[in-house]
Amino acid sequence: MSQAVVVDSHEDLASSHFQLGRDLLLDIGQLRAVDKYSGTAGTPTVCFPEFIKGNVRVVFATLWVSPHGYKEEDDPVSYRNAEEAHAQAMDQLNYYRSLEKSGHIRIIENQAQLEDQLESDSPKVGAVILMEGADPIRTPKETAEWFKAGVRIVGPAWRQTRYSGGTFAPGPLTPDGQKLMEELEATEMILDTSHMAEQSFYDAMKLFHGRVIASHSNCRIYTPTDRQLTDDMIKALLSRNAVIGTVLYNTFLDPNWEKNGKIKAQVTLATAIKHMSHIAELAGDWKHNGIGSDFDGGFGLEGIPAELNTVADLQKFGPALMQAGYSESDANGVLGENWIRLLREALP
Numbered sequence: 316m317s318q319a320v321v322v323d324s325h326e327d328l329a330s331s332h333f334q335l336g337r338d339l340l341l342d343i344g345q346l347r348a349v350d351k352y353s354g355t356a357g358t359p360t361v362c363f364p365e366f367i368k369g370n371v372r373v374v375f376a377t378l379w380v381s382p383h384g385y386k387e388e389d390d391p392v393s394y395r396n397a398e399e400a401h402a403q404a405m406d407q408l409n410y411y412r413s414l415e416k417s418g419h420i421r422i423i424e425n426q427a428q429l430e431d432q433l434e435s436d437s438p439k440v441g442a443v444i445l446m447e448g449a450d451p452i453r454t455p456k457e458t459a460e461w462f463k464a465g466v467r468i469v470g471p472a473w474r475q476t477r478y479s480g481g482t483f484a485p486g487p488l489t490p491d492g493q494k495l496m497e498e499l500e501a502t503e504m505i506l507d508t509s510h511m512a513e514q515s516f517y518d519a520m521k522l523f524h525g526r527v528i529a530s531h532s533n534c535r536i537y538t539p540t541d542r543q544l545t546d547d548m549i550k551a552l553l554s555r556n557a558v559i560g561t562v563l564y565n566t567f568l569d570p571n572w573e574k575n576g577k578i579k580a581q582v583t584l585a586t587a588i589k590h591m592s593h594i595a596e597l598a599g600d601w602k603h604n605g606i607g608s609d610f611d612g613g614f615g616l617e618g619i620p621a622e623l624n625t626v627a628d629l630q631k632f633g634p635a636l637m638q639a640g641y642s643e644s645d646a647n648g649v650l651g652e653n654w655i656r657l658l659r660e661a662l663p
């Protein structure tokens with residue numbers, strides 16, 4: 316039986332390469348054997364051979380650069396101003412371009428390239444470039460240049476940015492953030508609302524009329540922090556025909572799973588499916604769910620649902636959803652088809 320098509324709507328591949336020095340072309344055994352950051356960032360679960368093994372055909376690959384002062388330890392790869400953010404994000408974009416040149420990925424900028432990627436039997440990962448935290452956009456007007464360079468999705472926030480309140484940083488869109496919304500809409504960029512503070516989120520919903528998504532966000536009803544979506548935010552996204560990618564980070568799935576290094580509750584695929592079902596209930600269907608694993612987001616094997624070992628195991632959501640009583644077509648929607656539908660509608 317051929318494997319279902321999987322889309323993973325959030326992977327910080329470039330930052331994993333630059334900040335953790337991980338060579339994602341290695342197979343998972345080699346990568347784990349040589350990895351220097353497993354102690355702090357967790358055992359690696361992502362590499363290109365595992366994407367291929369799990370038929371992960373499309374990944375939203377981020378440009379994520381770290382604001383200086385966020386990490387306590389000396390962090391040489393972080394930015395202090397827009398110029399530095401811009402330069403570091405450009406390095407990350409060039410990393411993806413070099414992987415494209417060497418034949419390891421296919422950067423997807425338009426519908427034709429998406430269809431090519433889905434039809435092709437050559438084992439390559441398709442990458443839609445997502446900027447997470449918009450500080451690298453030096454002025455709102457520069458949005459068009461990033462679009463030309465291949466970026467198709469922009470999330471204005473991470474923590475606070477020059478444009479938007481973010482996680483642990485409540486607040487509205489700044490005046491530049493309001494202008495950014497106009498530019499994102501004019502360039503037909505997709506807006507990623509993950510990490511946006513509530514006030515910024517609602518500002519953006521009013522000002523931006525293009526396609527919106529949440530690439531990696533869970534339900535606040537189960538995980539009550541400002542990083543996750545309230546029911547009202549989920550409804551606002553659904554009213555715009557968004558897709559929401561469930562993050563497979565245990566702390567975001569069950570905030571009580573661990574305390575002082577001791578595991579209190581096992582997190583499983585069922586825990587993630589609980590978040591997905593909540594969104595499906597609010598939507599009245601399973602057309603708005605996806606997976607935004609964020610497996611390269613600073614946690615590793617130790618922090619993901621028990622049944623999963625690498626990104627190839629995202630396939631396991633298919634049988635798990637069907638076992639939970641959902642249809643095969645709903646399961647395929649979650650695995651990848653919902654994101655593919657959105658990309659078909661939103662890409663130029």
Ligand SMILES: [Zn+2]
Pocket residue numbers: 447510531609612
């Ligand atoms: Zn994130």
